[in-house]
Amino acid sequence: MPILECQKVSKAYGGLLAVSELSFTVEPGEVYAIVGPNGAGKTSLFDCISGVNPATGGVIKFKDREIQHLRAHQISRLGLARTFQTTVAFDSQTVLTNVLVGGSFGRDGENPALRFTSQAQDDALDALALCGLGNQQRTLAGQLPVLARKRLMLATALAMRPQMLLLDEPFGGLNPAERAQMIELIRIVTRTGVTILMIEHVMKAVQALADRILVIHHGQQITIGPPSKVLRDRRVIEVYLGNVAPMGPEGVPADA
Ligand SMILES: Nc1ncnc2c1ncn2[C@@H]1O[C@H](COP(=O)(O)OP(=O)(O)OP(=O)(O)O)[C@@H](O)[C@H]1O
Numbered sequence: 001m002p003i004l005e006c007q008k009v010s011k012a013y014g015g016l017l018a019v020s021e022l023s024f025t026v027e028p029g030e031v032y033a034i035v036g037p038n039g040a041g042k043t044s045l046f047d048c049i050s051g052v053n054p055a056t057g058g059v060i061k062f063k064d065r066e067i068q069h070l071r072a073h074q075i076s077r078l079g080l081a082r083t084f085q086t087t088v089a090f091d092s093q094t095v096l097t098n099v100l101v102g103g104s105f106g107r108d109g110e111n112p113a114l115r116f117t118s119q120a121q122d123d124a125l126d127a128l129a130l131c132g133l134g135n136q137q138r139t140l141a142g143q144l145p146v147l148a149r150k151r152l153m154l155a156t157a158l159a160m161r162p163q164m165l166l167l168d169e170p171f172g173g174l175n176p177a178e179r180a181q182m183i184e185l186i187r188i189v190t191r192t193g194v195t196i197l198m199i200e201h202v203m204k205a206v207q208a209l210a211d212r213i214l215v216i217h218h219g220q221q222i223t224i225g226p227p228s229k230v231l232r233d234r235r236v237i238e239v240y241l242g243n244v245a246p247m248g249p250e251g252v253p254a255d256a
């Protein structure tokens with residue numbers, strides 16, 4: 001049974017149809033990538049799945065339960081967490097506080113204003129350790145460089161102990177050395193059993209991590225398949241790359 005199922009999901013902003021009848025399924029344990037040009041509707045789709053901005057059409061099932069009408073906190077409590085395209089954090093708070101507060105958002109029975117359970121504290125510390133921030137608990141989030149901010153956002157999502165994680169451009173703004181570290185981190189997360197749905201423009205990262213890729217353009221599906229097939233697909237190269245980027249040996253732009 002798929003962990004996530006989208007059936008003809010649409011998102012309209014007034015007259016603009018950002019997501020148009022998208023259907024796909026994600027299997028447990030997969031790393032599933034969504035690629036497409038700027039404005040293709042990728043983040044809008046994530047907003048629908050995570051309940052941040054609900055779908056205007058279609059059905060979304062998480063673990064066989066319809067979630068398209070649920071609110072964001074209800075969806076995260078079912079075990080579906082997300083990160084954002086721009087790294088969001090409480091900059092004036094410590095790394096540890098960020099993960100405690102964020103992690104408790106997606107957890108039943110927590111009241112962050114009063115106290116955190118010892119389970120919540122354990123999960124926050126585990127998530128920080130997993131994301132390589134174990135030694136930076138007291139650092140203010142606003143002082144972290146870009147890769148560490150991304151690690152923090154990941155740790156905050158993982159502190160909810162999700163079964164599935166939506167990552168919106170986790171490689172955005174990273175240099176090649178940092179990208180390699182992020183690939184390692186995402187591999188570590190998948191090894192803990194978390195299913196990943198990831199929006200990403202950095203093709204080397206997609207190629208390194210994804211089991212399957214969904215390509216969208218103008219909110220519609222272009223193709224779905226394994227990287228070996230999708231990244232060589234002429235329609236994908238034309239639509240996604242505008243047919244202008246020089247190709248590397250794998251059919252991927254040389255600098256991606
Ligand atoms: N809240 C909103 N209100 C109105 N229009 C929006 C809103 N959010 C996105 N859009 C529009 O919907 C379309 C899809 O945007 P979206 O952000 O989902 O694309 P994207 O694939 O994530 O792009 P990028 O790669 O640049 O992040 C765009 O035309 C965008 O301008």
Ligand SMILES: [Mg+2]
Nearest residue numbers: 042043044085
């Ligand atoms: Mg986006």
